[in-house]
Amino acid sequence: MIMSHSTQIHISFPSVLGYEKVARDAVASFAKFVGFDSHRLEDIKTALGEACINAIEHGNLLNADLRVHVLCTYEHNRFLVKVFDQGLKDYNKATKPISIEEKVAGLGTLRGMGLMIITELADESAFFDESDGSSCLQLTWYCDLASKT
Amino acid sequence: MLEDELNVSTRQRDGVAIIDLIGDVTTFAEEKINEAYRQVTSEGARHVLLNFRQNDYINSAGIAILIGIVTEVNRHNQKLAFSGLSQHFQKIFRMVGLAQYADIYQDEDEALQGLMPTAT
Amino acid sequence: MNNDVTRAEQSEKIIELRLPSKLGYERVAMDAASTLANKMGFHRDRVDALKTAIAEAVTNAIEHGNQHNETMKVVVLLTVREGELIISVTDQSDQSIPPEVLARIPKIDEKFTEDDKGGWGIWLIRELMDEVEFKTAPTGGNQIRMVIHLEQ
Numbered sequence: 044m045i046m047s048h049s050t051q052i053h054i055s056f057p058s059v060l061g062y063e064k065v066a067r068d069a070v071a072s073f074a075k076f077v078g079f080d081s082h083r084l085e086d087i088k089t090a091l092g093e094a095c096i097n098a099i100e101h102g103n104l105l106n107a108d109l110r111v112h113v114l115c116t117y118e119h120n121r122f123l124v125k126v127f128d129q130g131l132k133d134y135n136k137a138t139k140p141i142s143i144e145e146k147v148a149g150l151g152t153l154r155g156m157g158l159m160i161i162t163e164l165a166d167e168s169a170f171f172d173e174s175d176g177s178s179c180l181q182l183t184w185y186c187d188l189a190s191k192t
Numbered sequence: 193m194l195e196d197e198l199n200v201s202t203r204q205r206d207g208v209a210i211i212d213l214i215g216d217v218t219t220f221a222e223e224k225i226n227e228a229y230r231q232v233t234s235e236g237a238r239h240v241l242l243n244f245r246q247n248d249y250i251n252s253a254g255i256a257i258l259i260g261i262v263t264e265v266n267r268h269n270q271k272l273a274f275s276g277l278s279q280h281f282q283k284i285f286r287m288v289g290l291a292q293y294a295d296i297y298q299d300e301d302e303a304l305q306g307l308m309p310t311a312t
Numbered sequence: 313m314n315n316d317v318t319r320a321e322q323s324e325k326i327i328e329l330r331l332p333s334k335l336g337y338e339r340v341a342m343d344a345a346s347t348l349a350n351k352m353g354f355h356r357d358r359v360d361a362l363k364t365a366i367a368e369a370v371t372n373a374i375e376h377g378n379q380h381n382e383t384m385k386v387v388v389l390l391t392v393r394e395g396e397l398i399i400s401v402t403d404q405s406d407q408s409i410p411p412e413v414l415a416r417i418p419k420i421d422e423k424f425t426e427d428d429k430g431g432w433g434i435w436l437i438r439e440l441m442d443e444v445e446f447k448t449a450p451t452g453g454n455q456i457r458m459v460i461h462l463e464q
Contacts, residue, residue: 053330072343085280143289153256
């Protein structure tokens with residue numbers, strides 16, 4: 044698929060667990076349309092799902108009246124996904140993640156693997172604080188790169 | 193609505209307790225998976241196979257539930273294995289370190305061979 | 313009945329999609345709607361009906377409403393209520409849809425002889441959805457509002 048200039052889709056949904064699945068599938072549909080293979084599509088879906096869950100649970104503290112916004116742009120082989128939340132809780136500067144050995148031994152929470160999964164699956168990932176107080180997790184995939192194994 | 197995306201059932205085959213997980217494994221799966229595990233354990237299961245099917249969506253909250261199962265399996269001296277995962281979720285399971293606690297097999301038959309090598 | 317309505321409104325959840333006016337992007341709306349409808353528990357044939365209806369509505373908005381101008385947006389709202397899903401598709405056109413177009417009932421034997429073999433979209437939407445309404449959106453633009461009920 045050759046596109047002359049950037050194209051963008053925007054999805055927003057309430058901060059209720061389960062709705063991230065709709066955003067995942069909408070973005071995957073866009074990613075497939077611009078030419079990602081099935082392995083990369085799975086990476087995009089899983090990473091985006093984690094990013095949305097972070098936004099729902101941490102950024103918006105599960106407040107159904109607050110919305111998660113997903114802005115997705117494709118330009119020059121670069122697939123950029125930005126996930127915005129209200130930044131109510133800063134998960135960027137969280138303490139050192141708990142290892143699976145510690146989790147299995149019952150030392151600390153079983154959760155908290157989302158950011159690791161995102162970092163592994165996206166070609167690039169970064170947090171930004173927006174001037175309006177919201178925060179943004181930005182994920183990038185390049186259409187001409189292969190899936191990480 | 194928007195929650196019940198997983199079917200969980202249990203069965204026995206060649207001395208292995210198989211828990212079939214059909215659908216999404218997310219935060220909403222916790223009760224069903226833990227209940228199925230408690231059931232096979234109370235029936236004396238020594239070998240437990242989590243057999244995945246049609247898993248379009250497994251997330252970190254779902255993986256957390258599975259780590260909880262690993263903790264219980266270690267406590268009860270059982271052996272745990274996974275089968276039926278797509279290539280993608282096999283990759284994710286390795287990524288988070290689950291593979292060091294349970295063998296990952298392509299399918300149920302291969303898992304039964306691996307868990308119970310003496311069975312025919 | 314009134315109580316039911318109030319309760320439904322309180323629990324309603326809205327998903328919004330903004331898409332460029334370029335053919336192909338209707339797939340994004342189809343996939344989002346089908347994921348949502350599956351989660352709500354709609355039967356497979358109803359999900360398929362919904363996908364066809366939303367595809368027709370979005371392509372109409374892209375082709376006729378926004379005249380393939382990619383900088384213009386098609387806005388799709390998916391509103392989840394107790395027992396029903398409401399889908400609205402809005403374009404940014406300042407031209408309203410002529411009433412005769414909305415009322416048109418295409419006939420296949422006439423289409424064989426007509427140059428325009430199309431024109432099935434609105435008719436299909438009416439056939440497939442439980443409620444269909446055309447209006448001008450508060451922000452301007454043509455809006456189609458479709459409702460599909462969750463059968464018990």
